[in-house]
Amino acid sequence: MEKTWRWFGKKDKIKLETLRQIGVEGIVSALHDISNGEIWSLEAIIDYKNYIESHGLRWSVVESLPVSEAIKYGGEDRNFLIENYIKSLENLGKAGVTTVCYNFMPVLDWARTDLFYQWEDGSSSLYFDKAKFAYFEIHILKRDGAEKDYNQDILNKVEELKNTLTEEDNKDLVDCVIVKTQGFVNGNIKEGELNPVEKFNNLLALYDGIDKNQLRENLKYFLEKIMPVCETWGIQMCVHPDDPPFSLLGLPRIVTNEEDIDWFLNAVDNPHNGLTFCAGSLSANLNNDVPKLAQKFASRTKFVHLRSTNVFDNGDFIEAHHLGGRGQLIDVIKVFEKENPSLPMRIDHGRLLTEDVDKGYNPGYSFLGRMLALGQIEGVMAAVRSELNKK
Structure with a gap:
């Protein structure tokens, strides 16, 4: 798999030169200065892409081109917003940036209650x-x-x-x-x-009266509208599983488990309608067998997030060590290296180590913790590829 890194643009404290030096091959990013619902211009996309490429990297994945709330709940202006989304996709396609990670989670993009949960060694994780x-x-x-x-x-x-x-x-x-x-x-x-x-x-x-079935239909409506431009420009849309993968705030969740994934892939059965396989999000649901899901949906996976969680009996969960927890990343890597080895993969949610505490990184996106995890995962990938080559 291609080793990628989530980078938050030219204002990110982590420099592209450094990422290249630690073995990163591709960048996962977005035009974060453009508000939800506005069109990403071709000029802005090309400028950003050229900047990344000038550092010897490539813009591998857009994460995210946000889906406006009105599209999710089916507001009066959703068709206007979908048309803007289509224009942004077209411009991405013209620029050759063709993998787009997005989510369809109402209101919250993800949820935690503690950004600095302390481990015995003094490092901290999201909880x-x-x-x-x-x-x-x-x-x-x-x-x-x-x-x-x-x-x-x-x-x-x-x-x-x-x-x-x-x-x-x-x-x-x-x-x-x-x-x-x-x-x-x-x-x-x-x-x-x-x-x-x-x-x-x-x-x-805004979501009063929106149940799971209605939210599903709104996702289907959105996907049916954008598939033609995806087909024209070869764009791979890959929805991110809900984080956490259960209902919060009385809102429905529609990408939480095997049945949910089956539903949206079959509802719009198009090869450009795919999945971001986030082992971390899926592992936070005790009913999910993460390697089994990886095997089943490998052919429709367009992008992989490698992280893991420990889940407790009371429903609490914490970001786990990248070689431990319910995500079973070693087995997941075996699946994708065998079934779909060209996929972009990024390390997700590293621990916050002491030397990074005062750096002001975004929650879950410290440098040293992710670099440690990247080294661990790169070693697993090398061992898996070696074993596959022997066979």
Whole structure:
């Protein structure tokens, strides 16, 4: 597989020269300065592509060309926004950038409750605490009916948190869930938002009455509209699994497991409609056998995210060591190196190590933690290829 790296543009503190020096071959990036729903011009795409190539790398994957909320919930302006999306895809195709990772998750691009969960060695990882998220829903958002989505054990923990968390803790939780995990990925809410809770609740209200079946139909509608331009320019669309892969905030999730993936691939059965195989997201669902899913969907996978999680009995999960956890990355790599070895692959969500604490990297995207993981995964890939060649 091609070794790629998520890079956040010319303002990224990690330099392209450095990435090339550590063995990165391709860049995963986006035009982050362009707002959701606006057209990516051919000139802007070519300028960005040329800049990456001037450092001896290639722009391998667009992650992401964001899908506007109105497309997801089926708003009045969705056709206008889809037309803009099609124009952006056409311009990407003309520039020769033809793999596009996107997601169809309502409101939240991904969710964690702790960005710096401490390990014994002093490093930290992203963490999802189900009780803390329930507290966020019930006592910060004050979402109607949120209590019905949680069992009594979780609700008891929520009451404990209500008696122990301070106003500062509440602000930190809002910053984590609404702002820090969203703003740097073309999110709906940016750093400096004055009333993030109010804006967030307004976004949730847009999905009133949207259930799983309706969200699925909206995805199908979107894919049917964009497939012609994908066919013309050879663009590979690859949806990212929901993160985490279960319902949050009363919102439906439609890319969480084998049945979901089967549905959207068959609903628009076109070779340009594919999957971003994120072993981390899929591993956070205890019902998913990640290597089995890799084997089944290898031919429709266009892009691979390699990370893993440890999932606890209470529903909490943490980013795991890249050679451990439920993601079973060694077995996943065996599948893709055998079945679809030309795929771009990127390391995802490395640990935050001490030397990177003060660097101001985006959550989950520190340099040293990802470089460590890249070295580990590159070794696994080399060993797998060696074994395959012997056979």
